[in-house]
Amino acid sequence: MEDQSINVTSTLTLDGFKLIPEGRYPAFVLGLLLYCIIVFCNLLILIAIALERRLHEPMYVLLFNLPVNDLMGVTAVLPKLLTDTLTDSETITYSACVMQAFFVHFYAGGSMLILTAMAYDRYVAICCPLRYNAILTSGNLIKIIIVVWVLDFILIGVLIVLVLRLQRCRSRIQNAYCDNPSLMRLICADTSINNIYGLFITAFLQGLSLLAMIFTYFQILLTCLMNKQPDAKSKATQTCATHLVVYIVLCTSALFVILSYRFEQISPYFRKVVGVAVVIYPAVFNPIIYGLKTKEIRNTIIKMLRKKTSPF
Known part of the structure; x- marks a missing residue:
């Protein structure tokens, strides 16, 4: 059993994947x-939306925030993990660990809030098409984006501050990277307030996004059923299906992580794999889903790539 005495060391030990020497270089x-693929694909989406004037619409402006968020999340975890794999290092400073935990949770919360905002956009576009430009003006769109990022920052900032106020007595992070549950296990004091607030954030973010999805898609379904124009139904189905697939991928990944921490009998190795996967999967699939399924983005990317590869 680990010593329970107060330990204020600034260096922590990570429980990595413990790869054999022969497997480090292939894994790296x-x-x-x-x-590199994640960065390239997400940057393609960002550049396409930024440069193509036709994509300067509320739907794509909101979508622009998703790859930014995905890049932030995967960059918070993967470079450090790759460095540790190559050097066989298992240490991280406490300040770097706290920073990593903040960005991991900031990414997770941002994903939920951005997809909720995008669901609202789809609801207005399909259910109130004549009022769409009046409701989602440039000013209102900026307000929505600011609310998403500021709310996310406040929620996760308070979560981290609640951890920092407590005295540590352990120095081993029981994960391949730092997150709030891992930081909580370093503490020997009463963490009731932290647990309650953590549950509140989870319930708030997941509940808000779930209620938004149920309400918006129910209204969209009714609108599509009452709309007799096949083209309108097809366009609504295409844009909503893409958004729904991204949301399901995110929620499924998040559910696996939550369950892995709630059940102690789950293998620690499985918990590490799931924890890394929940950061990587959305960053891999989101640009592929939007790049392939959204016609305007797909055509813009194809035009960009052809222009770059053309000798003339």
């Missing part, structure tokens, strides 16, 4: 390749 190369 594969991980680096995956990270």
Whole structure:
């Protein structure tokens, strides 16, 4: 059993994947390749939306925030994990650990809030098409984006501050990277307030997004059923299906992480794999889903790539 005495060391030990020496370099190369693909695909979406004037609409402006958020989340975890894999290092400073935990949870909360805002956009576009431009003006769109990021910052900031106020007595992070549950296990004091607030954030973010999805898609379904124009139904189905797939991928990944921490009998190795996967999967699938399924973005990316590869 680990010593319960007060330990204020600034260096923590991570429980990595414990790869055999022969597996470190292949794992590093594969991980680096995956990270490069993630950065490239997400940057393609960002550049396409930024440069193409036709994509300067509320739907795509809100979508612009998603790859920014995904890049932030995957960059908070993968470079450090790859470095540790290559060097066989298992240490991290407490300040860096807290910073990593903040960005991991900031990314998770941001994903939920951005997708909720996008659901509202789809609801207004399909259910109130004549009032769409009046409701989602540039000013209102900026307000929505600011609320998303500021609310996310406040919620996660308070979560981290509640951890920082408590005295640590352990120095081993029981995960491949730092997050709030891992930081909580360093503490020997009463963490009741932290647990209650953590549950509140989870319930608030997941509940808010779920209620928004149920309400908006129910209204969209009714509108599509009453609309007799096949083109309108097809366009609504295409845009909503893309958004719904991204939301399901995120919620499924988040559910696995939550369950992995709630059941102690789950293998620690499985918990580490799921924890890394929940950060990587959305960053991999989101640009692919939006790049392939959204016609305007797909055509813009194809035009960009052809222009870059053309000799003339």
